[in-house]
Amino acid sequence: MNRKQLITAFLKFLPEEAILYEAEDLRPYECDALSAYRQMPMIVVLPRTEAEIAAILQICHAGQVPVVARGSGTGLSGGALPHAEGVLLSLAKLNRILDIDPAACTARVQPGVRNLAISEAAASYEMYYAPDPSSQIACSIGGNVAENSGGVHCLKYGLTVHNILRLRVLTIEGDVLEIGADALDSPGFDLLALMTGSEGMLGIVTEITVKLLPKPETVKLVMAVFDDISKAGDAVANVIQAGIIPAGMEMMDKITIHAVEDFVHAGYDLEGAAILLCESDGMAEEVADEIKQIQTILQASGAVRISLARDEAERQLFWAGRKAAFPAAGRVSPDYYCMDGTIPRKHLAHVLEQIEQLSAEYGLRCMNVFHAGDGNLHPLILYDANQLGELEKAEAFGARILEICIQSGGSLTGEHGVGIEKLNQMCLQFNDAERDLFHAVKAAFDPQSLLNPGKAIPELHRCAEFGAMHVHRGAEKFPDIPRF
Amino acid sequence: MQDQTILDQLIQTVTEAAEYKQALCIRGGGSKDFYGNPQALQPPALNTATWQGIVDYEPSELVITARAGTPLAELEKLLHDHGQMLAFEPPCFNTSATLGGCVAAGLSGPRRAYTGAVRDYVLGIGLLDGQGRTLSFGGRVMKNVAGYDVSRLMTGAMGTLGVLLEVSLKVLPKPAVERTLCIQTNMPQAIGIMRRCAAEPLPVSATCFHENQLYVRLSGAESAVHTAHARLGGDEIKDKGSCEENFWKSVRDHTHPFFQQGKSNGKSLWRLSIQSTTPPLSLPGEQLIEWGGALRWLVTDEDTDAAKIRNLASGAGGHATLLHGNKTATPVFHPLSPALLKIHQRLKQQFDPAGILNPQRLYAEF
Numbered sequence A: 001m002n003r004k005q006l007i008t009a010f011l012k013f014l015p016e017e018a019i020l021y022e023a024e025d026l027r028p029y030e031c032d033a034l035s036a037y038r039q040m041p042m043i044v045v046l047p048r049t050e051a052e053i054a055a056i057l058q059i060c061h062a063g064q065v066p067v068v069a070r071g072s073g074t075g076l077s078g079g080a081l082p083h084a085e086g087v088l089l090s091l092a093k094l095n096r097i098l099d100i101d102p103a104a105c106t107a108r109v110q111p112g113v114r115n116l117a118i119s120e121a122a123a124s125y126e127m128y129y130a131p132d133p134s135s136q137i138a139c140s141i142g143g144n145v146a147e148n149s150g151g152v153h154c155l156k157y158g159l160t161v162h163n164i165l166r167l168r169v170l171t172i173e174g175d176v177l178e179i180g181a182d183a184l185d186s187p188g189f190d191l192l193a194l195m196t197g198s199e200g201m202l203g204i205v206t207e208i209t210v211k212l213l214p215k216p217e218t219v220k221l222v223m224a225v226f227d228d229i230s231k232a233g234d235a236v237a238n239v240i241q242a243g244i245i246p247a248g249m250e251m252m253d254k255i256t257i258h259a260v261e262d263f264v265h266a267g268y269d270l271e272g273a274a275i276l277l278c279e280s281d282g283m284a285e286e287v288a289d290e291i292k293q294i295q296t297i298l299q300a301s302g303a304v305r306i307s308l309a310r311d312e313a314e315r316q317l318f319w320a321g322r323k324a325a326f327p328a329a330g331r332v333s334p335d336y337y338c339m340d341g342t343i344p345r346k347h348l349a350h351v352l353e354q355i356e357q358l359s360a361e362y363g364l365r366c367m368n369v370f371h372a373g374d375g376n377l378h379p380l381i382l383y384d385a386n387q388l389g390e391l392e393k394a395e396a397f398g399a400r401i402l403e404i405c406i407q408s409g410g411s412l413t414g415e416h417g418v419g420i421e422k423l424n425q426m427c428l429q430f431n432d433a434e435r436d437l438f439h440a441v442k443a444a445f446d447p448q449s450l451l452n453p454g455k456a457i458p459e460l461h462r463c464a465e466f467g468a469m470h471v472h473r474g475a476e477k478f479p480d481i482p483r484f
Numbered sequence B: 001m002q003d004q005t006i007l008d009q010l011i012q013t014v015t016e017a018a019e020y021k022q023a024l025c026i027r028g029g030g031s032k033d034f035y036g037n038p039q040a041l042q043p044p045a046l047n048t049a050t051w052q053g054i055v056d057y058e059p060s061e062l063v064i065t066a067r068a069g070t071p072l073a074e075l076e077k078l079l080h081d082h083g084q085m086l087a088f089e090p091p092c093f094n095t096s097a098t099l100g101g102c103v104a105a106g107l108s109g110p111r112r113a114y115t116g117a118v119r120d121y122v123l124g125i126g127l128l129d130g131q132g133r134t135l136s137f138g139g140r141v142m143k144n145v146a147g148y149d150v151s152r153l154m155t156g157a158m159g160t161l162g163v164l165l166e167v168s169l170k171v172l173p174k175p176a177v178e179r180t181l182c183i184q185t186n187m188p189q190a191i192g193i194m195r196r197c198a199a200e201p202l203p204v205s206a207t208c209f210h211e212n213q214l215y216v217r218l219s220g221a222e223s224a225v226h227t228a229h230a231r232l233g234g235d236e237i238k239d240k241g242s243c244e245e246n247f248w249k250s251v252r253d254h255t256h257p258f259f260q261q262g263k264s265n266g267k268s269l270w271r272l273s274i275q276s277t278t279p280p281l282s283l284p285g286e287q288l289i290e291w292g293g294a295l296r297w298l299v300t301d302e303d304t305d306a307a308k309i310r311n312l313a314s315g316a317g318g319h320a321t322l323l324h325g326n327k328t329a330t331p332v333f334h335p336l337s338p339a340l341l342k343i344h345q346r347l348k349q350q351f352d353p354a355g356i357l358n359p360q361r362l363y364a365e366f
Helices: A003-011 A023-029 A050-063 A115-125 A141-147 A191-195 A229-241 A254-264 A284-300 A312-323 A325-332 A345-362 A390-407 A423-429 A432-445 A460-473 B003-020 B072-081 B099-105 B150-154 B187-199 B222-232 B240-252 B257-262 B306-315 B338-351
Strands: A043-045 A067-070 A087-090 A097-101 A106-109 A164-170 A176-180 A204-211 A218-226 A248-253 A274-282 A305-308 A335-338 A366-371 A376-383 B025-027 B045-047 B054-058 B063-067 B122-128 B134-138 B163-170 B177-184 B204-210 B213-220 B267-273 B286-290 B295-301 B319-324
Touching: A003 A043, A003 A050, A023 A043, A050 A067, A050 A087, A050 A164, A050 A204, A067 A141, A097 A115, A106 A115, A115 A141, A141 A204, A164 A191, A176 A191, A176 B338, A191 B150, A218 A229, A218 A284, A218 A312, A229 A248, A229 A274, A229 A284, A229 A345, A248 A254, A248 A312, A254 A274, A254 A312, A254 A325, A254 A366, A274 A284, A274 A312, A284 A305, A284 B222, A312 A325, A325 A335, A325 A366, A325 A376, A335 A390, A345 A366, A345 A376, A345 A390, A376 A390, A390 A423, A423 A460, A432 A460, A432 B134, A432 B150, A432 B338, B003 B045, B003 B122, B003 B163, B054 B072, B063 B072, B063 B099, B072 B099, B099 B163, B122 B150, B134 B150, B134 B163, B177 B222, B187 B204, B187 B213, B187 B286, B204 B240, B213 B222, B257 B267, B257 B286, B257 B295, B267 B306, B306 B319
Parallel strands: A043 A087, A067 A087, B025 B045
Antiparallel strands: A097 A106, A106 A204, A164 A176, A164 A204, A218 A274, A218 A305, A248 A274, A248 A366, A335 A376, A366 A376, B054 B063, B063 B163, B122 B134, B122 B163, B177 B213, B204 B213, B204 B286, B267 B295, B267 B319, B286 B295
């Protein structure tokens, strides 16, 4: 179907303002937060109800038109990059919180609801929604489901997949799937897990039931400064080895400390090689005990300075620096490229060392922020897109970092998704048969591959070409792990 | 037997079975032979118990990787020795229970409502698909969103999508202190207290109501447990070394007299997983409640109308599973909607095109 035919078909049930097709209206949708990739869609639709979505999908299915779903467009992997001959399905207008049940500790929401809006609405019951991606002020819960988003409190409270109970999903073939339940489990396969993180490739989520948690009574934050980043890494292991699961454990390297301190003046120690933020939450007595224990361990692990945030204002100030890492990168460099690899924590020092070598090799600076508790590394590669070839260099540098993560037994993405960005590295992390099975999973939901085609799972030929390019580097998957 | 030989034999058996369309019954320790549709036990067994051993365990990484045939007891012992545990408290219906069976069945114990289910702790798996291909998904790291979450899809699939070979699990430190309180109350009030416990930031790790007694287990730092006990009231079950542990173990492993009764002749044991706030269900027989109200066990006469039980569970936002009783009269697992069944059948077709892996164990349709 061409644009004109689609507009005619959509106008039968959508108001004019819900259909965008002029270039100036399409422009805001040409990319998500990974702005290096841009593509104008053929048409954008902004439905308000599930029935309208169903009607849109029916037309696209009948006309074999690709559909790309989009929440708030804050994704960092190009998952919502439009399809040139496709419909961009914005779910932003489905933004109602349908129901909060404080006794069941659940909220039923539409996909376009902002992550933070759920916690704000639940606050009157002294509850909140735990996953807190850094973009939570803007990102939508539907997008969180599509990406299985995390945040700084994942180690203790889990990712999106651990914090949702039920999804209502429309398939491209027109079926309504009730996945999960108001109960804690449901019969048959765990399709709730399969849908979570599926990057809009399997179905369109129209309603989500999330779990709410009671707000912790007390929250305390300790900041520790280390003169050596590997000592900071050991400190993290020592805390966990002692049987403590902190609510949050975040690390920053020297270049990051300098960039954010210039920006937010959090009082960070500029002499430090690494700063570790370690948060404890729970009942007042429990937190007091845990903080004491954490301070002792950090001291024994070689911290040169340890400060406990005196009050809530100082706690927010300590966090402000960590949370400002991305904007600070944008301040010290015209452009930055954020990576999202995960590694077993024990390899941290070695991986950072390799990143430093690559930084010299490519002549690009790299800031490292790290969800230390769960091994999720966010190197921010600083570059200038206006300098000829720098973007390409940054991308090559980023790809090398992901390869290092995979070789260390980690993963190419912890919480940002594969999208359009990391397709090549998927060829390294998974073999032909494994990727074949991924395509088979998609085929079970979307046999004609109309939903977000070309994302997340690379086609076999792409890997063949990429493999040919990469063989000489010996980038073998998990060389030290026995394969069966 | 050499490791490689064991693995080669498993691969060969599955490959040949696929070629000849010979159904297989995947079996680890056999502790859950009773679970699932009984006709699935008829085909020749594919024994996975010999494919065992801990592959990797580093306590400070909070990850353990082991082969599917590893006895659950061995795994738990190792974790215990390092002050850690499987936080989902999986049932061991007898000592032969294996890690593979635990993950394939997807059953979790008393701690489930408070710390999560098996699927929440599965980080990665190695598997044999229905064509005998060895594949691995997920990994040994906490966060991993590369590709679809096949590891969790395998959890609870009852072996119908693949033969589990290896599993990586997130583990947690054992709580410093555990204390169980016992409160005398009736069923509606017990459900109310369970819900209040969930809505407040208390270190509750298990709840169980049976015969007018509500048991609440507190786990955490001494100070937290002490404060929570003061707030909730109730008598502490004193004999920590044996009695308390035995109580939760007996609920977990179904050795408690309530479950024993459900396994006796002429009786059925039903598991109703429903919305936690549901008021007491009006059903003939005896009930035991867990998971803050979200799990209702029912022991009833074998001839109690299964449709009535299933309708009540559906109406309460959940489903009902028949664990013990007359399984020829009614399917074990709650029927799926046509739209969901279609997706299940297509996934089965993709993972196991010859339909040889545990056919009908989950649903008669595949």
